[in-house]
Amino acid sequence: MSDTKKAISQDRKRTNILHDQEIALIAYLVERIPRWVTSNMLTSLGLAGNLLVALLMCVASVYGSWWLLLTPLAFFINWFGDSLDGRLAYYRKKPRKWFGFCLDIVVDWIGIIAIGLGYYTYVLPEWKIIGFIFVVLYGAEMIISQLRYKVTDKYSIDSGLLGPTEVRIILAILFCMDFFIPGSIHWIGLAVSIVLLFSFISDFRQLLALADERDIALRDQQQQAS
Numbered sequence: 001m002s003d004t005k006k007a008i009s010q011d012r013k014r015t016n017i018l019h020d021q022e023i024a025l026i027a028y029l030v031e032r033i034p035r036w037v038t039s040n041m042l043t044s045l046g047l048a049g050n051l052l053v054a055l056l057m058c059v060a061s062v063y064g065s066w067w068l069l070l071t072p073l074a075f076f077i078n079w080f081g082d083s084l085d086g087r088l089a090y091y092r093k094k095p096r097k098w099f100g101f102c103l104d105i106v107v108d109w110i111g112i113i114a115i116g117l118g119y120y121t122y123v124l125p126e127w128k129i130i131g132f133i134f135v136v137l138y139g140a141e142m143i144i145s146q147l148r149y150k151v152t153d154k155y156s157i158d159s160g161l162l163g164p165t166e167v168r169i170i171l172a173i174l175f176c177m178d179f180f181i182p183g184s185i186h187w188i189g190l191a192v193s194i195v196l197l198f199s200f201i202s203d204f205r206q207l208l209a210l211a212d213e214r215d216i217a218l219r220d221q222q223q224q225a226s
Helices: 003-008 018-030 037-064 065-091 097-123 125-152 164-180 182-224
Strands: none
Touching: 003 164, 018 065, 037 065, 037 097, 037 164, 065 097, 065 164, 097 182, 125 182, 164 182
8 A cells, every 4th residue: 555545544444335446546636636725625625515416406496407417526526525635634744633523524414414405405395305314314324433433443434335435426326317217316315215224223233232342341341450
């Protein structure tokens, strides 16, 4: 692994499918970002990408679904800002671990809410509940990742083979497909929500098992100390 790859991946474990390709691309990009670009600028850019997704869905609800064909660009903007902000700080040896951690979580949550509202605006009335369910379940996965960090002291943003990058790709495909197959966004949105539900249940069970293991280890340490 190159020095750049080591520098930008030292603070977290990744298990997502596209990890190797993604980390190689991020390493290539952070070496070429102008010095005047800061991590906070990239964080703002990432949020702007999610807000653009929401805006495109709102516009598509009035002017037609062809506007959804621009959502992959918006998701790319989000990926660029969200994936490179912290990595750039580590590459430049100026990480703000806890500041960046707190900022990223809140900004990501705002972005997910915005996308959920965009979906809610676009779909038919009887399907609006799916947008709400998606936001709740994605938020639940975010909570699981924070609890896992607390329990294991290891930060991971992935759920098995799926990470934020894969979710962006899935959502981009979902939105674009509604132009080619009108109404597909409803059924695919339902399918994505079901997948998120089972993922949450699985991750929650694993989290409880990890928490139980840590409790046992702490109890054993206390008994040995006494």
